[in-house]
């Protein structure tokens with residue numbers, strides 16, 4: 001009897017408790033679970049399906065960018081292969097990259113019919129993403145550094161994009177604020193290239209072509225992986241996609257990051273530093289447009305950068321004035337590229353000289369692959385202009401140091417010696 005009484009009390013208290021939990025649960029998040037049976041369609045996917053189809057048509061139109069092969073006269077066992085991304089429809093490596101970003105944003109539902117897209121960019125991504133937005137009938141606004149070349153602004157405007165100029169370190173904050181205040185979507189290449197890069201490969205398992213640069217290059221080299229792939233990082237999205245592809249498919253290619261002088265990426269990759277503290281105070285203007293990481297706070301993977309240290313095998317640090325001089329030498333030998341192309345040309349000559357020193361009698365040909373990322377024509381008024389170089393690189397030593405590097409790189413092109421080693425001592 002007594003036990004029945006306690007059992008009854010116990011049951012009542014249990015029921016009261018669970019009722020309380022339900023009430024608490026409901027009131028804490030305000031959600032109710034729908035009653036069964038129910039059967040209802042979600043939001044229409046028609047526009048998105050159509051947009052994705054347009055993106056695949058665009059991918060077919062893109063085809064493959066050409067490769068440009070050159071044999072440095074001083075390095076008989078080295079072949080340099082430049083993947084010429086300046087030949088893509090919007091003129092840079094950011095064409096395939098923006099394709100992937102947009103594909104990711106469509107699939108994840110961040111971009112829908114009528115979404116106003118915002119992006120922080122040094123110009124190339126803005127132009128390419130502007131193109132993708134125009135293709136899909138979407139509004140686009142680019143938040144760019146106030147130091148941007150006018151020719152890049154014109155390219156964005158040709159794609160019907162709006163351009164907002166801000167100090168370089170404010171780009172991300174302002175793009176985010178603008179998107180928030182207008183109900184738009186901030187694409188945020190620095191953060192989301194990390195996710196979107198997987199979409200570069202989306203063609204591999206189907207009849208659709210992959211947009212991964214390494215995939216394309218591998219086939220253009222008759223399925224022989226290059227010994228080295230070298231490139232700098234801005235967001236790090238491009239190099240990470242190349243490195244991931246090489247690692248995932250077991251390609252025997254060393255992935256080399258060529259970092260700019262005042263960028264924190266060298267230390268971030270090698271020692272894991274700068275992911276909690278900023279390197280902004282190390283940054284020295286003008287830097288190399290579009291590459292390096294300096295003024296944007298700590299480098300946190302998939303937050304503020306898409307550079308994945310896990311796929312990088314080796315890191316180089318290259319002086320900015322040397323890269324600027326390398327742009328000129330590269331152009332004189334037929335590689336007419338911009339800032340990152342200058343870095344790539346110099347880094348490749350350095351690596352080539354080391355290969356030669358380590359294998360003096362080796363008849364084997366080593367392929368060093370890299371990217372001609374955008375055209376030199378965008379930098380006529382800046383990195384190819386002696387007056388601009390003299391002013392902007394004054395604290396680096398100005399024209400005398402530039403001319404010294406120019407001479408060293410020209411000589412090493414012919415002799416096969418290491419321009420980085422010699423220039424560091426001489427210039």
Ligand SMILES: Cc1ncc(COP(=O)(O)O)c(C=O)c1O
Pocket residue numbers: 092093097122124125232233234235236237238239289290291338339340341373374
């Ligand atoms: C000319 C050029 N090269 C290289 C890069 C760096 O590419 P990523 O952002 O994929 O690291 C950029 C970035 O804007 C660029 O404009």
